[in-house]
Amino acid sequence: MSFTPGDAGLRRRLADLVCRALQAMLPPALQSWGWAIRCETSGIANDTTALLFAIHSLCGLIPQAIASHLSQPFASRIGDGDPFAGGSTAMNINDALTRRPRTIGIVCAIGAVILGLAYMAVAGAPGRYLGINAGALAIGLTMLALLGQIQTTGRQVIGAAIAAMAAALLATALLGARADGAARWVSLGGLAVQPSSILVPLMLVAFSRARSVLATAGIVAAAAAVALQPDRAMAGILSLGLAALAGTSRDRHVMVALAASVAAFGATMVRADTLIAVPYVDQILYSSFDLHAGAGLAIWIGLALLLIPAIIGWRRDADNRATYAVFGAVWFATIVAAALGNYPTPLVGYGGSAIIGYALSLVGLPRRCGAISETVRQARTEVAATLPDRHLRVGMA
Template sequence: MNVRFQRCVANLLCRALLFLLPPHQRDWALAIQAELAEIPEDTQALLFALESFRGLAPRAIGLLLMQPVLSLMAAEVRASRAGAGGGFGVVRGPSPVGVLCAVGAAAMGLVYLTLAGAPVRYLGGNVGALLIGLVLWALARRIPASVGHASGALILGLSALLLVTSLLGLRVEGASRWVGLGGVFVQPSLILLPLMLVGFSRTRTPLATMGIVVAALAMALQPDRAMAAMMTTALAAVAATHADRPTSLALLASLLSLAVTLLRPDALPATPFVDQVLFSSFSVHVLAGLTVVAGLVMLLVPGLLGGARDEDSRLARRAFGAAWLAAVLAAVLGNYPTPVVGYGGSAILGYVLSLSLLPGPVRQGEDTASAAPDEARTSRDLHSKVSLA
């Protein structure tokens, strides 16, 4: 192996640890990085980095999986302290509540799939998608706010992926909406479009607007009435209170896309455990039907809760709620995937990812300057942590 390549891999492992570890434990990664710089031989440096990564990465990933639960617990503790001590009132933000709704809706879906006699691998697929989504949620929540200026470029890049799917994706009955990944078929629009719509509601830049227009073109080409309706409904909810030029242009593009999808034929049959779940669940058992209804209601809760910190936060909640309401209605009215409670990891990933852009818990009246960041704590002995690692 090339010597420079070994050193590069070692440095990348250190950076990965620095990103994965929570703020109060990042000194471990800094200590490993400092120790790595003192090792002159590149092979030994790589072995040291690999061993350090093997020791700390499982802990970091475990903390990421637990972060949604810990966030909710922290919000509850702050709420109880505020109520007991007469301190600052806590407005429950939709992010931790949204995670509970995602987990609850997925659990309702597992109950339905079990009662309906779905294959075990369907249940495992939904559980796996939920776990992956929670990890991505935790990672997305830790991205610094300073990179927000790149949101428009990100939306444009994601829209290019949707356009590629419409041109080169798996085609079934004239519709091209899916991509095969190692034997698993996913629907990129159901994963990416909710995230893009919530992001656009907060970042209405020229690049973001262009991305929404490209996404509308992709939905017309696929064609996908459900996703075109999701775009139109979410953008209409934003335009109802904030009809600026970017929003109006994006809404016009989505309306044209929806019109094209309505004119083009859509002959896809219903897929068991995926489409028409609301009606088929009651034919299985009344309990299965009630769990599906409960799960679908849970999906809409995050768009209705949370403190209104600023205009962008309110618009984000409206776009989120409108997008998933449209997805639910499309699943009821046509042969389209029933989000989260039906079989399919794409909707689960899309739902959890779109949660990451919603505002979190807010303490009204709190002086934010008084909150000392973790990074301002007294510096620790880095080399002692290397020894412990």
């Protein structure tokens, strides 16, 4: 494989970006490691070797950095009794990691995309692939910021939004671009976009927060759409996400939606999936190790980052566990699908749809652990209003 000077320059810039990202996440006690790695990387003459060294260093220090941030409040209390003795910057980072699941989700998305860009640069992917992934991240985070400003999250509004997204999926199944008998894509300006990868994670997370007849109808329609496309991976993601929700909230809306998703998954299983693997998109969980051990490690760590918001939220925020369960199940199922078949590898592989989808699904997570959603608060108020006994109302409060 031959590389042009432009490719080499891109690898050098990515190596520096990885080093800067490592320095940004390291706590003060480990900053000397960050500077040493950056200096060592700059001293490596070969750009590809420099990028691989930076990736190795990032993968090796991420666990220590996270452990250091999480242990900072305990260390500071033991030290001199001042909970902020370790420095306000370190405490702010620690707070974002442990109490702000949406913030840590943004950090994880950025980290996963950076690792994916580094892998594709080493693998010799076309430069436009890297640009598309970086652009998709910017678009996704921008849309997340805009949606995050919306304060009204009533059940009817969420139900209508889910129904509208389901209609878009049905339109894709009936009118979308076809390849090998599958209609999963929409062509926008010459780019193939997969609406299900963008919309289904958001639909499931939204459904976990506000369930209604209209929202349930939207999920059932989405299940029918992925069966028609057909998209076995997305049908499995729907089923696993709703199964996780059923494990925490067994109401009739969830069970109806789960039954529809299981039926859709069964329909896709009886139809052959003839799509072939696409370079830099499918099967890279294994092929990356053929390139270099560091590249393979970067892919797996990038995928593990996707699950961190769900893990932290589940442990720290009991009020919203149903949402974290669905979020984690959706992205775990996406990773499993990429491992088992010729389906896109989310965020670390080429493809902007999953990047935008991950960013949008973060809007369903609370800004801060322990924050009760407006929908949940409204539901509790409605229940309390129907109780005739004043003492029971006090108990609910």
